[in-house]
Amino acid sequence: MNKNHPLVQLTLVRFREFIREPEALFWVFVFPILLAAGLGIAFRNRPAEVLQITAVTPELAAPLRTEKLLDVRQLPLPAAEAALRNGKVALLVEPGADGAVVYRFDDTNPEGRTAHMLADRALQRAAGRVDPLASTERLMREPGSRYIDFLIPGLLGMNMMGSAMWGIGFTIVDARRKKLIKRMVATPMPRNYYLLSFLLSRLLLLVVEVGVVLGFGALVFQVPVHGSLASLALLCALSSLCFCALGLLTASRVQTIEAASGLMNAVMLPMWICSGVFFSAQRFPSAMQPVIKALPLTAVIDALRASMLQGASLAELTPQVAILCAWLVISFGLALKLFRWR
């Protein structure tokens, strides 16, 4: 390719401006890794926890000790009550009238509820109950179903949105403020090359950006990629272009950095909150679901999760791909119409 072609030169300029900006490098490459590492550590899967409970008689304490997930201390009643009150134990077991058992616990506390069920099962079995249904347990701790597996596609989507919108929005508004856009338009430069150079440089940087996040997830947390790499690459490219177009539209008329910054945040904030980066978007009321599903970031993250974690093919992701294409075409079309070249 001819190095002196205007499109090559413009793309090179985008590239140089980006890599010579240390802050941008940090936010795009280092920040998502720090975030993933922090959250990955905070939400790592721990072995099932042993719950502390107390029983007030040795007759009750002995059968309870057969349950491995309970740590039983036998205490006199006043001390046992104090321990329950200040949260040192999750459950207090005491004898009731006529040989019955009384459980005291806080039913709003999941630990209390779990301890109650475990303690009751242990005492009932010790008293001779036989479960009518035989059951076995298979423990799910393999990669693909942990929080970090859920998180990495979310972070990837958020990162693609942030870098495309900030990268394009700030550069354009800054160039407009410095009258650089006007200066470019005063040359024979084809105007569509100017806008195209942003998309091209973004796609090139995307390879590094996606690689860093996925590579980190795979190496450190063994986050799987069940779907094909080709469809993942296509999804990322489409997502990034979609956010580029949205960034162009957001920056199409803005004159100052402050206004751009506010507008960018206003556009991205609903997606940070609703699109399911850190927790499932299903948690929002069902009345909001159609709107949330139509947001580009929701479509990106849903598609990435389905592809990476469940191995969904592009054909299965048609709804999400359609939403992204619609955003891309509409935003880019509007941006071209509204763009202020001076």
Added chain:
Amino acid sequence: MPETATKAALRVHHLRKTYKDVVAVDDLELEVRPAECFGLLGPNGAGKTTTVEICEGLTTPDSGEVEVLGLTWQRDAAALRQRLGIQLQETQLSEKLTVLETLQLFRSFFRQGADAAEAVSLVQLEEKAGARVGSLSGGQKQRLALACALVGNPDFLFLDEPTTGLDPQARRQLWELIERFKLSGRTILLTTHYMDEAERLCDRVAIMDHGKVIALGTPRELIASVCTEHLLEFSAGTHPQPLDLAALAALEGVRDVRTENGSVRMQVTELHRAVPALLEELGRQHVPLTELRTHSATLEDVFVTLTGRHLRDE
């Protein structure tokens, strides 16, 4: 070819542009001849930049015609862009690029022209070729902006206040570069509010005020037109009788006499006659001289005479 048949490099006819209720350009007529350096001189807000940006195809006029190098923006925009070199008033080039990279970018937009490295040496920035634009001084940035305008080897160069805000040395350096471009026989349209810049660089000058041309000609013609060839100023020491100003005004070659802050200002057409006559007359009146100065009238004096205001008044 007869003089009248020569095509003008730039022709502006009945040009008008208003912003809200401000008339920026008011029925303007202008003609720039090929290979001349034409100056638009005027205070801030006179409509110079609006006029230039309409000629550059960056602003659309409300009405009127503009023809550059025989072409119009409506029909021949792409061809015209290739032949113009443009420097805008307040462009800040990308700070993170180097001088050479900036020129490579601008060069890539033009079909022909010097290569980027040649453009660097054209404006004597060789030592700074690898330096980031952000590290350049004001004068160096302005020279780079000039190089960006020259890199497409233009037939017509537009310079909008090329030396505003520069120190005297940087201005002189830029003037030398512009003069060198002039020698190559291409046309320049330059705006400025420095009269010394217009006098030094421009073959012809149009003085603009409130969107109109109020005077047009070579700098010498303009100065001669207000008849204030020279100014003579003197201060007198203590003397017994008051100065007889009427006698001074009657001297040969003197047009006007005024007192200003204790000194006397005289407008003089023929300095070589007025000075001896003045000395003789002061001797006759027994008035000792403590100071005597002369200076030639400038475009500034022309502007003051025409409008009653100074160029630099905001």
